[in-house]
Amino acid sequence: MSKFQTTPVVFTPGSAFDTGYRPELFYERDEQLNQYIHHLEPALQGRPPTNLLIDGEKGTGKSSTTKHALSLLAEEMEAQGRGFSTVFVTACDESSSQQTLTQIVNTIREAHSEETIAHTGYPYESVVEKLLEELERFTGVLYVVIDEADDIDNPDVVLRELSRINERDRFPELRVGTIAILNDPTMTEDLRSTTESSLQTHRLTFPPYSAEELTTILQQRSEAGFVEGVVSEEKIRYCTAKCLQMGGDIRDAIKLLQESGEVARCRFREAADREDCGLIKADIDAAEESLTPIRVEQTVRNLSGTGQQVLFTVACATAYGKAPARTRALTRLHINLHKGSTTSERTMRTYLNSLHERGLVARGDINNSPRSPNSGQYYEYGLSIELQTVFELLHEAKLHDDTTVSMRDVCKRAVHNNELSPPQRKNILSLY
Structure with missing residues (x-):
């Protein structure tokens, strides 16, 4: 007799709790998504793409909304038979402007299965030239997205360099837009006037999720990831309350829900009666206790x-x-x-x-x-x-x-x- 549980008792088969999971419907960021679409429309209309500064606390949906909005734009551009591409990078902690530009170069090269370049050892002008060479691959509209842009030690240099690409005669068939995603809203106050002038940016702010918004998202994830009947609405709201105490990061909320399911799964293995396989508050409390040290460490480091x-x-x-x-x-x-x-x-x-x-x-x-x-x-x-x-x-x-x-x-x-x-x-x- 197998010692493994082959029949799903808690979790459904699938990837509802994977980091790359994207729900079919986009929840609780309708206002921000509509603003995003408004700012992206110029590219669809043949006008220069809009540069955007996206700010808000961690875990408020900035990155996921950005990817979703750009995927919608990609569908529309494809329907028109026009070229559209995105390059998405996440800035490393305290990375230099040169290292960030190198990261963009390497992201493009990796997408084309080509050898990357070293992050150090090249003069700044050489890195810029390599970036321009990579951009010759593209036509139409290209959006460069820099997540965690406030981790760059001098973001002005990167943003100005990207904004000036459209001024070069070298790319008559290409228009480049820049999206910088920030966790530190005060960073925009530190941008030099020359940077803001050359970027001509629009700013989009993501507020923290409310209790009801968190509950809706957790309910959707529960329906996608758990066997029917395992998680009640009461337990969803209990998870929401715990998440708000931890700071309201939606990623923490989803991780708490997943870990609660793992605690319940272990409990069910030992239970003689598996008729009642519902999540209980003790499962959520145990999950919170196990995740707290990890969450605090990640929060401070970030x-x-x-x-x-x-x-x-x-x-x-x-x-x-x-x-x-x-x-x-x-x-x-x-x-x-x-x-x-x-x-x-x-x-x-x-x-x-x-x-x-x-x-x-x-x-x-x-x-x-x-x-x-x-x-x-x-x-x-x-x-x-x-x-x-x-x-x-x-x-x-x-x-x-x-x-x-x-x-x-x-x-x-x-x-x-x-x-x-x-x-x-x-x-x-x-x-x-």
Whole structure:
């Protein structure tokens, strides 16, 4: 007798939980998709393609909506018998502009089964020339999509270089559009005026998913990926609530749902009675517990450089016994900690709220009595994860190299304020 379960009990056959899964229907981004189509229409009408800056938090559907919108445009262009191509790259963390251009070259070459070039060793002008040579393959409209564009150390150079392709007489039969997808909305404020002028971009913002939107998407994925009757609407909403506590990233929500199914599958193997194979809350709780360390690590690693600096500031405030604290106090500490920082209180608040939405920072709503000297309503921020975890995860970012404090002093004060134990301090300092 086989020891394997050959009949699906929890999951349906198929790939509903694979990273490359694309549902037949596109859910809960109708407004953004319609705006996308509006901005892509000029290319369909024979006009220059629109350059776009797409911003929003991670897990809000930016990349999937971009791919879906471009696939719709590709169908229309094909129906007209016109050439249309896309090159999609994901920028590497702290990659240079030259490395990003090289990545575009190699993506084109790989698509044509040709040998790639090294990411280093070529002069910048040589890389640009190789890019232009690769573009000679294309006619019609080409969209270059750069995901995680805020990870490029100098995105201005890349975006300007791509925008100027249309000014060259070398490509009379080609028009190139650029789409930069950003997780850090403040990056657009840092783009130089010359870049914005040459790009002539339109901006499209993706807000976080609401509870109802998350529930709809999880319901669709449940129907596609689970045997009928395994996941009830109540459990879908329970997953949604857990996801919102974790920051509202739809990818985290889908991963939680999948892992909950795996927990249930293991439970069913041991059960004598398999008549009731429904997912229970304990399965979801167990899945959340197993995924939390991985999720926190990925979330911290995926923060922008400024986001990591702000998290470090909140961690130091905690170590000093000064958290939770108001935005104004954290802004002053941030400027004192990070050399050359000119972060405004408004920008600081934006990052703090973003960290709160990602589940890394707790936000308390303070509503003082009118008679209090600090009357009125305001927020205070503190860590929602362990201080030791923050310092351990941030050590790879080498933030301490550009700060005005030593980790030894920070950890010493954290021990004094009972925020770290002596063994925890020892573990942290061994990394730094």
